[in-house]
Amino acid sequence: MPYQSSINFPVNPENYQSLLKTVFEDMAPYSQIPGHPGFAAYVAGAGNFISNTAQLIAQTLNPFTGHYMMAPGLVTLEMEVIKWFQHMVGFDERGSQGFLTTGSSLASMSAISMARKEKVVGFDYSNVTAYTSADAHHCIAKSWAVLGFKKENLRLIPLKNFKMDTTLLNQKIEEDLARGFKPFMVVATLGSTKTGAVDNLKEILPITKKHNLWLHGDGAYGALFMLTDAGREILKGINEVDSVALDPHKALSIPYGTGCLLVKNKDHMLFDYLSDDSYMPPRPVDQVDYADITPELSRDFRGLRIWLPLKTLGVGPFILNLEEKLKLAQWLALEINSIKDLEVISNPELTILTFAHKKGNEETKKLMERINNQGTLFLSSCTVDGKLAIRFCLLGFRLHYDRLQKALVEIKGMV
Numbered sequence: 001m002p003y004q005s006s007i008n009f010p011v012n013p014e015n016y017q018s019l020l021k022t023v024f025e026d027m028a029p030y031s032q033i034p035g036h037p038g039f040a041a042y043v044a045g046a047g048n049f050i051s052n053t054a055q056l057i058a059q060t061l062n063p064f065t066g067h068y069m070m071a072p073g074l075v076t077l078e079m080e081v082i083k084w085f086q087h088m089v090g091f092d093e094r095g096s097q098g099f100l101t102t103g104s105s106l107a108s109m110s111a112i113s114m115a116r117k118e119k120v121v122g123f124d125y126s127n128v129t130a131y132t133s134a135d136a137h138h139c140i141a142k143s144w145a146v147l148g149f150k151k152e153n154l155r156l157i158p159l160k161n162f163k164m165d166t167t168l169l170n171q172k173i174e175e176d177l178a179r180g181f182k183p184f185m186v187v188a189t190l191g192s193t194k195t196g197a198v199d200n201l202k203e204i205l206p207i208t209k210k211h212n213l214w215l216h217g218d219g220a221y222g223a224l225f226m227l228t229d230a231g232r233e234i235l236k237g238i239n240e241v242d243s244v245a246l247d248p249h250k251a252l253s254i255p256y257g258t259g260c261l262l263v264k265n266k267d268h269m270l271f272d273y274l275s276d277d278s279y280m281p282p283r284p285v286d287q288v289d290y291a292d293i294t295p296e297l298s299r300d301f302r303g304l305r306i307w308l309p310l311k312t313l314g315v316g317p318f319i320l321n322l323e324e325k326l327k328l329a330q331w332l333a334l335e336i337n338s339i340k341d342l343e344v345i346s347n348p349e350l351t352i353l354t355f356a357h358k359k360g361n362e363e364t365k366k367l368m369e370r371i372n373n374q375g376t377l378f379l380s381s382c383t384v385d386g387k388l389a390i391r392f393c394l395l396g397f398r399l400h401y402d403r404l405q406k407a408l409v410e411i412k413g414m415v
Contacts, residue, residue: 002026032378037398038407041380043193043221043352045253046396050309055255057308058301065301066291069281078303079288084310085246085260088226090239097266099294100302103259104220107245109143110261110295112185114243114268115214116147119184129176131155132187133164135194137218140187153181162197162346162384164189170207177211185214190235190244191222194382194391195345196352198222201237217244220259222350224251227319230326234349242268248306252318253397258302269293317397325351325394328404332392335408341415345389354382354389357415361388370414376407 003026034044063071065078082098101107112130120128125148132140134156144154155176157169173183186208188199201217208215217223217238223246225231226238238244243263248254263269270292283289291297310318329348336355337344345354357363368381368390380391 001030035396035398036378037396037400037403038375038377039396040392040394040399041378043191043250043393043395044256045248045250046398047249047255048253048309048397050312051255051305054304054308058304061301063301064298065303066297066299067281067289068284068287071301072284072287074301074303075287075290077307078301081303081306081310082260082262085262089223089244089262091262091264095266096262096264097269097288097293098260098262099290100306101259101261101294101296102257102300103249104137104218104245104247105139105143105259106295107220107259107261108139108187108216108218109146111214111216111243111245111263112140112143112147112187114263115185115216117271118268119212119214120182125149127153127180128182128184129153129155130185130187131157131169131172131183133189133192133199134158135162135164135192135197136187136189137193137220140218159197162192162195164199164204166200166203166207169204173207173211173213183211183213185216187216187218188241190217190219190238191225191350191352193221194352194384195354196221196348196350196393197346198234198349201235201241205237205240214243215241217241219244220247221250221352224248225322225326225350227315228322228326231322231350251322251395252306253321253395254306254309257300258305266293321397322351324400328401329353329392329394331401332394332404332408339412339415342411345384345387351394352391354384354391356387356389364388364390367411367414371407371411374407374410374414376403376410 003022033039035046063074065071065075068075078100083093085098086093086096141154145151155172157164157172159165176183186204188201188204190198223244226235243261245261247259249256249258290299329351333344333347333353336342341358342355343358345356347353357367365388368379371377371379382389382391
């Protein structure tokens, strides 16, 4: 890195323009750019200019949105955004509630803590268990550990066709009950990071209802495909989960740091604790105080960077981007399968697909290096069924058919 950091606060003032030059010319070029039209490595949105201006406004106003009474107009704006998401997943507007947070990592951690409060009796967590897919995002296991549970008590259920095997899920719950464990929660993956697979909610729901378990949907990547016809079919049953996490900074092309948790029963979001908070503003009668339902008191005013672009453009362009990526993913899988030395490992259910070289991991690794060095696309890899696979993640609104077609011509020449 050309920039050398120091351990002390700067004493002397420096030229503002020179500092900006350092940021843009010496530091930023080393970063991955999710907004680049060739970025297809991870499930990251491209960001958008209107959200950038919204963030400038939000940080200039610098409102305190933890309490309704401190910024009622701006909190109302953020509550409208939550209503859009509630309606999208099919939650009752009056009975449910939600909040914006940094992303689905903290959203899912909050959901696990709420599930524990509602489903676990007492404070001995040594024999309580929860269940999730072997392909669940690692933030679920991390949240589990942060909240003080034994890491081995999070049961990772094997996959069947890249989804959680619901027969094995039910068997494991029954087995744990027989051994004296206390199951309280299932986390369904609604669009896995590796393959984009969506766990079958219609098969999971009867199991969780039978055993009175909290069902959380980790829809960080996939839940916002509810805006499309195909997504609503794939995600059937999402309206019946107890909570769902989703990331506007993925499928809605909102800048990073914009996640959301929705909870079907808003009463489950309230925690009882001992504290003198008489210095805080009075609680509103008919409105929510985000400080009461989230871990945050001081919080970023995230709502404007969703509200302003959606109100300015309407939801149509955002839906069109997702529909385009769904169709491109299906087309791309067919094209990859037609290349003699390549094979599709996982077909896209949403907009992620994986493929590999038929000659094995070493050739797959070399191929990905060639693709990324070419510069048309930037891809990533993962392990699927023990095999190294190259992954396409199609989300960015600047990525279109023409660039993918060009990349396919290049890939054919490489193999």
